[in-house]
Amino acid sequence: MKKTLFILAAALGLLASSGAAMAQPHPGPGYDRPHMAPVHRKHKVWVPAHREHGRYVRGHYVWR
Incomplete structure (x- = not known):
């Protein structure tokens, strides 16, 4: 019984944490990469x- 409750609690915690991560606002255009550095636009x-x-x-x- 304790194992089942532990597994259920872990699964709910995993779902809650992934849902919270998805709810974060997007920083906007120009921040496409995972480490959030601005994308270099060539000119x-x-x-x-x-x-x-x-x-x-x-x-x-030249384009750089």
């Missing part, structure tokens, strides 16, 4: 003239 950045692999590359925009 165009101007890169001045430089050399790549020994060759000259004029200034241009």
Whole structure:
């Protein structure tokens, strides 16, 4: 009898804790990852003239 009550209490506690976790408000857009760091949105950045692999590359925009 005690084992049955213990198992029933554990199951109810598990259901209650999972329900409480589901009831938490969502932090909003931009926080998609589990550790809640903002998602980096790519944008165009101007890169001045430089050399790549020994060759000259004029200034241009890149997505970063």
